[in-house]
Amino acid sequence: MSTKRKRAPAKKPANKRSKKREESDIDSELSDISDNENAQQPDEVLIAGHGDVLDEPMQLPQELLKTLIKPAGQLFLFGNVNWDTAGRKDTKSGGRSLPNLNSPYRFTDLKVRLAVSGCVAAHSVIITEDGKAMTFGRNQYGQLGIDNTTTKDVPTDVNALVNMNVISAACGRNHTLFLTDTGTVYACGDNRSGQCGVGNQQPNILTPTRINYRGPPIVKVGCGAEFSLVLDIKGGLHSFGLPEYGQLGHNTDGKYFKTNTKLCYNFETSPKRVVLYIEKGKDGHVSPVDVTEIVDFNCGQNHTVAIDSKKRAFSWGFGGFGRLGHAEQKDEFVPRLIKYFDTQSRGVRSVHCGSTYSLAVTDFGALFMFGQTKRTGEANMYPKPVQDLAGWDIHLVATGNTSIIIAADDTVIAWGASPTYGELGFGDITKSSTTPKEVTRLSGVKVLHLAMGLSHTLLIAQNDTDDQKAKLDTFDKFEL
Numbered sequence: 001m002s003t004k005r006k007r008a009p010a011k012k013p014a015n016k017r018s019k020k021r022e023e024s025d026i027d028s029e030l031s032d033i034s035d036n037e038n039a040q041q042p043d044e045v046l047i048a049g050h051g052d053v054l055d056e057p058m059q060l061p062q063e064l065l066k067t068l069i070k071p072a073g074q075l076f077l078f079g080n081v082n083w084d085t086a087g088r089k090d091t092k093s094g095g096r097s098l099p100n101l102n103s104p105y106r107f108t109d110l111k112v113r114l115a116v117s118g119c120v121a122a123h124s125v126i127i128t129e130d131g132k133a134m135t136f137g138r139n140q141y142g143q144l145g146i147d148n149t150t151t152k153d154v155p156t157d158v159n160a161l162v163n164m165n166v167i168s169a170a171c172g173r174n175h176t177l178f179l180t181d182t183g184t185v186y187a188c189g190d191n192r193s194g195q196c197g198v199g200n201q202q203p204n205i206l207t208p209t210r211i212n213y214r215g216p217p218i219v220k221v222g223c224g225a226e227f228s229l230v231l232d233i234k235g236g237l238h239s240f241g242l243p244e245y246g247q248l249g250h251n252t253d254g255k256y257f258k259t260n261t262k263l264c265y266n267f268e269t270s271p272k273r274v275v276l277y278i279e280k281g282k283d284g285h286v287s288p289v290d291v292t293e294i295v296d297f298n299c300g301q302n303h304t305v306a307i308d309s310k311k312r313a314f315s316w317g318f319g320g321f322g323r324l325g326h327a328e329q330k331d332e333f334v335p336r337l338i339k340y341f342d343t344q345s346r347g348v349r350s351v352h353c354g355s356t357y358s359l360a361v362t363d364f365g366a367l368f369m370f371g372q373t374k375r376t377g378e379a380n381m382y383p384k385p386v387q388d389l390a391g392w393d394i395h396l397v398a399t400g401n402t403s404i405i406i407a408a409d410d411t412v413i414a415w416g417a418s419p420t421y422g423e424l425g426f427g428d429i430t431k432s433s434t435t436p437k438e439v440t441r442l443s444g445v446k447v448l449h450l451a452m453g454l455s456h457t458l459l460i461a462q463n464d465t466d467d468q469k470a471k472l473d474t475f476d477k478f479e480l
Contacts, residue, residue: 057182060167060217060233065181068167068219070113072129073448074463074472077107079423079456081478083138083151086122086421087401087454098480100422102431103441104459105478108155110134112460114168117453119354119401120225120301121171124453125178126155131165133158133178137453141174142206143189149206153480160207161186170299171453172223177230178208183217185230186210193226194269195241201269212270213238224299224317230271235293237306238271245302246333247317249274253333277314279337280326289314289337300353300399305360306335311347313338313360321356322381323371329381340368340383354399361394373402374417374434388436389413400452405439407447412439412459421455444471 059065078101080086085097114127123137123144134155135144142149145158161178168179175189175196186208187196196205199212216232223229227241227248239247243254244265254266277291291314297306303317303324314335315324322329325338341348347363357371360383367386372379392408403416403423414424418432425439426432446462463469 057184058217059181060183060219064219064233065167069131069181070460071448071462072111072113073460075107075110075112075115075126076104076459076461076475077101077456077478078104078425078459079453080421081153081456083122083136083153084140086138086456087120101456101478102422102425103427104425104439104457104475106472106475107478110155111463113449115449115451115458115460116169116171117451117456117458118171118173118223118299119399119452119454120173121223121453122455123171123176124451124456124458125169125171125176126458127166127169131167131181133161133164133166133169135176138174141190142204143171143174143176145176145178145186145188145206145208147206149204158208168221170221170223170228172228173225175205175223175226175228176208177211177221177223177228179218179221183219183233184210185213185218185221187228190226193242193265194267195223195226195228197228197230197240197269197271199270201267211240215271220297222297222299222304224304225301227299227302229297229299229304231294231297235295235309237274237294237297239274239304240268240271243268245318245331247299247302247304248272249276249304249316249333249335251276251333253331274335277308277335277337279339279342291335296350298351298353298358298399300358301355303353303358304335305338305351305353305358307348307351311341311349311363313341313348313351315358321372321379323353323356323358325358325360325370325383327382338383350397352397352399354404355401357399359397359399359404361397365392365394366390367394367397367406373404375402386436396447396450398450398452398457400457401454403452403455403457405450405452405457406436407450410444410446412442412445412447412450413437414439423452423455423457425457441475 111129112126117124126134136152136155139151165181170177178186188205188208197211216234218230220231229239258264277289291308293309305315316332316335319329319331348360350361352359357373360368367389368383370380370383394408396407398405405414413436415433415436420432449460451458
């Protein structure tokens with residue numbers, strides 16, 4: 001077919017679902033170039049619901065909040081801090097260019113309890129000890145929520161949320177979700193694919209706006225490149241945004257022809273519940289799986305992996321490089337059971353998704369990887385254990401574009417194939433490593449939280465005792 005393939009937010013020529021598309025998956029999708037030729041869908045009528053002025057917003061149960069609100073500590077930053085050029089082929093920028101931070105630097109004197117970014121995000125959210133949301137990084141589409149599109153190098157208050165207790169957040173490529181202690185979600189940034197979930201396709205949302213959702217309070221938020229997911233307190237998963245690869249889990253890729261040569265998408269502009277979960281036999285027979293409650297999930301660039309209350313793992317969305325763990329590269333339009341983990345000894349404790357790969361930590365603490373973290377070489381078409389980490393007690397995992405960093409036992413371990421930008425924290429001599437390697441500079445630092453962006457890492461270290469403070473004071477401070 002000699003047609004042109006249109007998608008939001010990027011305009012690309014049509015190509016067959018071939019190897020070429022998979023190989024270019026990492027590079028091509030980091031572009032921010034867009035057209036708005038997809039027809040604007042009519043605005044949906046916003047409905048009164050949870051968190052509305054018509055409802056008294058109720059705080060989430062205290063027991064739950066205790067598990068969601070983490071202890072605060074000292075924030076560290078390392079990696080690429082040139083936010084406007086990160087991940088782009090055209091690295092010309094009007095402003096000054098800063099050197100990459102190849103080892104961890106203390107960043108801000110605020111006590112921070114949560115730091116958030118995303119595997120294709122060049123912006124970040126931090127939540128201070130008193131529940132205040134602050135943002136920094138790229139802001140081309142208003143994803144920082146500060147009512148303008150000016151990039152910020154230092155954490156900046158999100159004034160629209162100043163009277164709320166923010167407990168979590170998530171970053172997509174150019175949009176952000178914020179979750180408050182009442183289970184209410186606010187979104188800002190690029191909304192051309194409906195990924196902010198406000199019921200319309202207003203292109204840029206410059207201040208956090210409540211999503212168009214009526215239902216049980218939300219307890220977790222997540223973002224892929226141009227789509228979003230929210231998990232409610234009863235274990236229901238809801239998705240919205242771009243459906244191109246089936247990443248919304250609604251059994252469709254949303255494609256339709258507006259004219260005989262123009263392909264468009266039916267974007268999901270409000271949260272819609274994911275209702276069907278399946279398993280597929282070796283003979284291709286598909287049968288539904290009874291899933292009563294989803295307990296955790298994580299979004300990659302264009303795919304998602306989720307865990308249910310029985311510790312089974314499901315994945316859906318873009319299937320290139322085997323990132324879904326089904327031993328094939330087919331896109332999955334509804335959540336499909338990962339058979340490898342469907343045994344008593346392989347219950348999944350947590351899942352973590354990068355751009356083109358996924359990680360799972362089992363009940364016994366073993367780390368499995370499926371997909372591909374480097375641009376050449378073989379991909380893991382199904383989950384394979386990371387043998388170098390056998391026997392380590394893994395506490396925290398963070399996934400970036402192609403890099404991974406974990407806190408295990410009393411140390412921090414990182415790896416990622418070249419090119420890297422300092423996000424592994426190894427220092428000025430060794431920049432990358434294809435095998436897990438200890439970040440010696442962080443030896444003896446008690447890590448409370450880890451997060452990775454497109455090419456940067458955020459780490460929160462405990463600083464309660466005098467010894468801990470003395471140790472952290474040996475690190476340089478990143479100041480502009």
